[in-house]
Every structure is written in structure tokens, then in C-alpha cells.
Amino acid sequence: MLKWLAQVGVLALVLLFFRILGGEAAKNFARSDISFGFDWLGDPPGFSIREGIDLQPNSGIRALAVGGLNTLRVAFSGIIAATILGTIIGVARLSKNFIVNKLAGFYIETIRNVPLLLQMFFWQVLLMAQSSLTEGDVGSRIFSVSNKGVASIWVFPSTGFWPWFLIFLGGVYLSRKVARKRRTYQEDTGENGHPGLFGILTLLGIALVGWLVHPLLGFLSILWDGIGDLIGAIPAATVSLLIAGAAIVAAVVWIKRFLDSKRTPAGLGKLTDDDIFRMIFAGVSALFVVWIAFKVGGAVIAKPDGTDASVAAVLRDSFANIFYWFGDKFTGEAGSPLSVSKPAIELRGTGGFVQYADTGILATVPFFSVWIAVTLYTASFIAEIIRGGILAVAKGQTEASQALGLRRGQYLRLVILPQAFRIILPPLGNQYLNLAKNTSLGTAVAFGEIVAVGATLINQTGQSLPIVIVWMAFYLILSLSLSGVVNYYNRRMALVER
Amino acid sequence: MSVANNKDVIVCEGVKKWFGDFQALKGIDAVVKEQEVVVVIGPSGSGKSTFIRCINRLEAHQEGTIIVDGIELTNDVRNIDKIRSEVGMVFQQFNLFPHLTILDNISLAPLWVRKQPRREAEEEAMALLERVGIPEQADKFPGQLSGGQQQRVAIARALAMKPKIMLFDEPTSALDPEMIKEVLDVMKELARSGMTMIVVTHEMGFAREVADRVLFFDYGLVVEEGTPAHFFDNPQHDRTKLFLSQIL
Numbered sequence: 001m002l003k004w005l006a007q008v009g010v011l012a013l014v015l016l017f018f019r020i021l022g023g024e025a026a027k028n029f030a031r032s033d034i035s036f037g038f039d040w041l042g043d044p045p046g047f048s049i050r051e052g053i054d055l056q057p058n059s060g061i062r063a064l065a066v067g068g069l070n071t072l073r074v075a076f077s078g079i080i081a082a083t084i085l086g087t088i089i090g091v092a093r094l095s096k097n098f099i100v101n102k103l104a105g106f107y108i109e110t111i112r113n114v115p116l117l118l119q120m121f122f123w124q125v126l127l128m129a130q131s132s133l134t135e136g137d138v139g140s141r142i143f144s145v146s147n148k149g150v151a152s153i154w155v156f157p158s159t160g161f162w163p164w165f166l167i168f169l170g171g172v173y174l175s176r177k178v179a180r181k182r183r184t185y186q187e188d189t190g191e192n193g194h195p196g197l198f199g200i201l202t203l204l205g206i207a208l209v210g211w212l213v214h215p216l217l218g219f220l221s222i223l224w225d226g227i228g229d230l231i232g233a234i235p236a237a238t239v240s241l242l243i244a245g246a247a248i249v250a251a252v253v254w255i256k257r258f259l260d261s262k263r264t265p266a267g268l269g270k271l272t273d274d275d276i277f278r279m280i281f282a283g284v285s286a287l288f289v290v291w292i293a294f295k296v297g298g299a300v301i302a303k304p305d306g307t308d309a310s311v312a313a314v315l316r317d318s319f320a321n322i323f324y325w326f327g328d329k330f331t332g333e334a335g336s337p338l339s340v341s342k343p344a345i346e347l348r349g350t351g352g353f354v355q356y357a358d359t360g361i362l363a364t365v366p367f368f369s370v371w372i373a374v375t376l377y378t379a380s381f382i383a384e385i386i387r388g389g390i391l392a393v394a395k396g397q398t399e400a401s402q403a404l405g406l407r408r409g410q411y412l413r414l415v416i417l418p419q420a421f422r423i424i425l426p427p428l429g430n431q432y433l434n435l436a437k438n439t440s441l442g443t444a445v446a447f448g449e450i451v452a453v454g455a456t457l458i459n460q461t462g463q464s465l466p467i468v469i470v471w472m473a474f475y476l477i478l479s480l481s482l483s484g485v486v487n488y489y490n491r492r493m494a495l496v497e498r
Numbered sequence: 499m500s501v502a503n504n505k506d507v508i509v510c511e512g513v514k515k516w517f518g519d520f521q522a523l524k525g526i527d528a529v530v531k532e533q534e535v536v537v538v539i540g541p542s543g544s545g546k547s548t549f550i551r552c553i554n555r556l557e558a559h560q561e562g563t564i565i566v567d568g569i570e571l572t573n574d575v576r577n578i579d580k581i582r583s584e585v586g587m588v589f590q591q592f593n594l595f596p597h598l599t600i601l602d603n604i605s606l607a608p609l610w611v612r613k614q615p616r617r618e619a620e621e622e623a624m625a626l627l628e629r630v631g632i633p634e635q636a637d638k639f640p641g642q643l644s645g646g647q648q649q650r651v652a653i654a655r656a657l658a659m660k661p662k663i664m665l666f667d668e669p670t671s672a673l674d675p676e677m678i679k680e681v682l683d684v685m686k687e688l689a690r691s692g693m694t695m696i697v698v699t700h701e702m703g704f705a706r707e708v709a710d711r712v713l714f715f716d717y718g719l720v721v722e723e724g725t726p727a728h729f730f731d732n733p734q735h736d737r738t739k740l741f742l743s744q745i746l
Contacts (some may be wrong), residue, residue, distance in 0.1 A: 187616035399556050400593035400652075404607035404659060405583040414606065418597050 003273060025465070040461045042301055047456055049448045051364050060457055064467075067453030068474055074371050074449065075436040075478070081375040082435060083428075086382025093387045104383065112380040116373060117441050123369040124445045133345055133354040140344040140359075150368050151343035154361035162329035163217035164210050164337035171206030175199040211337060221330035228323035231316060239312040240297035244290040251286030255279050366447035370439060378435045382428060389424035390416060422493050429486030433479050440475070450474055504532035507663060507694055508553060512562035515548055515718075522548045523559065524718035530663075535695045537705040537726075540715030541741060546698045549715070550665045553696070554585040567662060583611060586656030590668040592648045594640035594655070600627070601636040604655045611659065619658075626654040630684050646677030650684055657688075664688065666697040702745065706730055714738050 029036065041061040048056050052066035092104035111119075130147045137146075144151045157165075179199030186193035234242075258279060262271060297312035309317075343360025347353070356362050363371065393416050401411030443452040454467045461467075508530040515523040522545045530536050538546045551557040552564060555571055555578045564571045566581045595603050604623035608614045614622075627633040630650040632643075640648055649669055656664060666685065670678040682704050689695055689708045699705065705712055705726055712729040714722040714737075722729065722738045733739050 189615060394591075394593075396589060396591050396593035397595065400587075400589060400595070402556060403554055403582060403585075403587035403589075404655070405579060405611040406607060407579070410610050414610065415595055419595075422597075 034462055036465050038466055040463050045457055046460055051448055063453050067448055067450035071439055071449040074439050078371055078374045078435050079432050082378040082382055085379040087386055089383035090386025108380045108383055111376050116377045116438055119373040120369050120445050123372050127365045137345045138347055140342045144343055149362055149364040151356050151360050151362045153342045155338050155340055158339040159335040160214050160337045163214040167210030167214055168207050171203045175202040178202045218331055221327045224323045224327035228320040231320040234316055236310045236313040239316045240293045243293040247286045247289035251282045254282050366445050369445045370442035370447045374435050374438050378431050381431050385424055385427045389420040392423050393419045425490050429483055432482050436478055507532050507567050509565045513559045514561035515559045522718055533692045533694055534710045535689045535708055536711050537709040538698045538713045544715040545718040546715040547667050550696050550698055554582050554587055583659055584661055585663045586661035587665045588652050588656055588669045590671050592652045594648055594652055596640050599637050600651050604658045608658050626657055630654045645673045646680045649681045653684055663694045668698050
């Protein structure tokens, strides 16, 4: 009982703390004539963004979305690049070759001991010192570096991409089945069934056939549009009801499963305070979602196109729009799935303004500075994690493998790496989170990510608190998604112990 | 057991090994005949583990020659591979692969080194598990087994490669007393079946009962060598007498 009182007491203290801070802030905001709200989400922001999917966003929410997508773009490409580079450096650090080993050590020690912000400045300064584009450069290139950024040839999904991709996914499924069949054959007979070769050939074959016949899937656009129409026809009030219902069902199912997991053959086992608290928490969370669904769902906001609609209706329409978007991509007149695009340098306007055209892939100076800095920086930490993970696998494992006659490549793949991966994964996930959060430093080199865009919005609207809340919610969701993925793999890889 | 007329399968001449400045082996001469069980005893640090680890090249010797089944151990990788597939080894710390089931632990090397079909490899693995007395553990992971069971799996894993020679590096030293017997029983059965074995151990009862010959190591040298009866009842060397008086 005392334990419960103590917990409730602590909770009350925390709430009181925020109540005092919040009340004080509200008073002062009121005095300075600022009223906080979320109207700015729909209002035109009054500024343009230098890069992203929409350079002239027509609403605050759209501007933040452009910034958020820029953050995601640099974070995900950074995570992939840092993982590859970090693995190479980490393995090089273990190399017996003196030069390779020392070079990797030098890389790690210099990069990880210089603040990330300074590294971003370094790359920015270095790029801005490149020669500028002149009229003599006009024309298309494979690769180009200038003080406007780094441009390269790239492969883009083209008009026929999605129908072809659907066929390709079918090919992935089929090729896995073929490979499995060949493996069973190999295990039954002992003859080499070449499962990998057969799988790849199947996939290539289907991808090639799909390249030729994908316009046949054009009829699917009717299906996609139909689903979109169906969703669009749901009354707005029903959306709130559906969300509320889903929350309640989820909570009930969770509590039931939780109780089942505590059930022993002798009946329901004893529940600890913690168990009871978890169930109460699940129930309260569901009620909270219900409250939000009806309270916020009914609120009317201005849509970007100027009309008014309830939040629930906007939510429903954007969900339906996903299917309309797919419908658009599945028109029968689709062209080739992928197209190669070379960067071009062009003369724009009459004043002789030389710049990159919208072809190829262009990493602007801010994007490139942020991307290369977070990649190199995080790779130095990942390298140490990889090295530590491999070293942490007991030496006896190598010796046992060698004594059995396994070759180096075989025991690395079959024995050492699967065990090292378990050790590597949790700290690797931390580095991914760090990288994603560190991209917010990009605001210092004028990269239009969510913090930079939000800061400009604060300047324009004065709505500091709501925008800070949106920032925090964005990074929270991003981080939780990342760690969710990492934890999922971590659980799957866990060793069975007694 | 009479193995006097069998051919020599391991011949060591003047084997020397240094770890930095420390000389672990100071010139070992030893011969092991086919189907012979040789027990190596001696105080810790005497070089006995280093010696058997040199036989399958987990440690490289620097001087002298080691010839296993007619193949000389050199830096030639092909020779090392060949010898390792004929020499099985059991370690003090078991060294099972914790991420693989018991069955996969045993069938891993036959699958990848001998390129056996999986079904065949798994059938043989099951037969070996029967032989060491724990077929019911096939689908468990090493972490779920007791030490004695793990060491029996390790023996089965080494046997799966159908070796001609088995090396045991203090196989019972990491076990609780009540589990030692189950491992020694498996080793005795193996010895009776005619396997050539070199066993580093502190189990004097095992040496007396099973060994054809005992080698006594001290400071990197073979100090005394003989049949168990000769060795335990009538040792010649003062160092051997002192050692035996301390442990018996």
C-alpha cells in the first residue's frame, strides 16, 4: 500500500512541477500578447526552402514536412553509408597488415575526436572553395564537383516503375521458393543444386519479363482508385469512431494476452504491483486515444486549398490519397520502369546564371556537408563497435572451428560473425539514433532540415512552443521507429540460454 | 591392448616452441602408434597443452619436425587442412558453438568441410549422440545443457569428422566432480573401440586404467615415459616421484 502511495505521490509531484512551469509560461506569453495554437499549420509560411520536394510550401505543416523529409533523406542515406564504411574500417582495424591497420586506427582517432559541428563546417568551407560553374561548363556530365555541390549520374524510378516493381516483388517471392527447392534437392542427394544461382536467375528472368509486360498491370489503377473512393466515402465522424474502437480493442486484447501469459497450470499466478500498473497504463492509454480521437478529430482546420474540414476528414482524405497516388502510377500507358539521368549544367535566365539542371542527382553544399560529416563521424564509432564485437567472440570458438578443419572464410561466416552480430547490434542501434539526431546540427550549415525550417517558422510566426513540440514529436517518432527495428532484430537473434 | 607392432601415426622429433622469450617446449621426442592411448601428465605450465596443440597446428612449433600420418606439419596450408580433418580435438572449455543447436554443432563440419548431404550428416550426428548417450538433447542449444553433457557433445562433434586421432586437452578440468565420470566413460569406450588418443589430464585413475603409455612433462621436456604400471608403481625420476607423492 505504501508503495502505491509513494508512486502516486511521485507522479503528483512531477505533474505539479510541469503545472507550475506551464502556468508561469502561459502568464508571460499572455503578457507579451502571444497566443499559442496550431493555426500556423494551415497558414502560408511566407518563405521558401532551398531544397526538398517543395521549394514554395503553401502551409506551415507542408514546410515542416519538407524539412522533415530532408532530415529523413540525410539520416537514412547516412545510416547506410556509415554502416558500410564503419564495417570496412572496423575489419581493417583488425587486419594484420601494418599499413591498413594503422591507417584505420588513424582515421578512427582523428575523426571521433573532432566535434561533429566543426567537421560540418570543414566540409562546407571545402566545398564552397571549389571553382564556380562558368558558361564554359555548360553541357551534361557523369560527375561534377563545384561550389554549388556534388552532382552525379543516377538511376531514377520512371513512369512505369510501380507496375514493374510489383512484378519484381513477385519475382523475389518466387526466386526464394526456387532457391529453397534447390537446397532441399542438394540436401537430399548431396549433389550441388546451385540454390543461389537458380534463385538469382529466376529473379533476373522475371524482372526482365516484367520490364516488357508491366503495362498489362494498368487495370490495377481502377482497383487502387476504387479503394481510395471507398475510404473517401467514410463519414468523418466514423473515422473518430474507428480510431477510438481500434484503441479499445487493442487495449483489451493486450490485457487479455498479458493475463494469459501470467496464467500457470494452477490457475492465474500472482500479479505484482508492476503487472497491475501495466494493465492500468494500457487501459488509460486507450482512453486517452479515445479522448484525442473525439476532441481533436472533430476540430475544424483550414486545408491547404483554402477550404475547411475536420481533422478526421483530413486524416481520412490523406489516407485515401495514398491509394489515388498508386492509381496514378498504374495507368496503362506506363513507360520504362527505370531511367538513367545525367547531371546537366545549364544557363538559366538571360543574365548568364550557370547552375545544375534538375537532372541527375545533386547533393547541394549543405546536404553534402551534413551527409559526409555524420557518415564519417558515425562510421568511426561503428568501426570500434564492429572491432569490439568480433574480438569479444571467445578465442576458443576460432580454435574449435580450426580444429574441425573449417577454413577462415567458413568459420568467420558460420561461427564468428553470427555471434559478433549479437554483440554489435544494440550499440549499433544507438549509433543510428545518434546519427539521426545529429543531423539537426545541419541547421548550422543552412541545410533545410526540420530544425532549420522550424526555426524560420518561429521567426515568422512567433509560435515557439508549438513548433518545439512538433520538433520533439518528430525526433521521438523517428528514434522510436529506429530502435523498434533494431530491437526487433535483437530479439530474433537472442541466444537461447538456460 | 597390444599395439607394439602397429605403425607410427605421430612422430615428433626435437620439437621446440617459444612464446616470446619463454620457451614452452625444449625439444620433445615422442612417437604415438596406431590405436595407442597416450596420457600426458605433468604440473601446470609444463608444456603439455602446448604440445598437443602443436599436433594440429593450433600453435606453430618453431624447431623440430612433427609428422602426422605421414604428413609433415609445415606452413603449407594444404597440409594443415589435411591434418586437421584427420585429427579431432576436445577442449577444456568445450568451445561448442552457442548459436547453433546440438545437432547443428555436430553436423556443421561434415556439411562444410566434408560436403556431406545434410540428411546424411544429421543421421550420423544423431548416431553419435546415441553413442555419447544424449540423443534427446539434439534440438537444444549448448547453453541449456550441463557441463558434462556439453563435453560429450564436443566429443561427438570431433568424432563427426571421422578422425584417425583424437586429442583431449584436459577434458574434465572444467567439470563438477559428479559429471567427470560420464565424460570419462565416453572416452573409455572410445579407447576400447581402437581410437588413437592423446589425452592431457589430471585423472590418474583414467591414466592407470586406459593408457598404454604415460608421458610425464616438466619444464617443456618429457622427463619420464612408460607403461602405467611402470610409471605409477616404479617411477625412476626424482621429479616424477615428487609429483606423484603430491597428487596421489
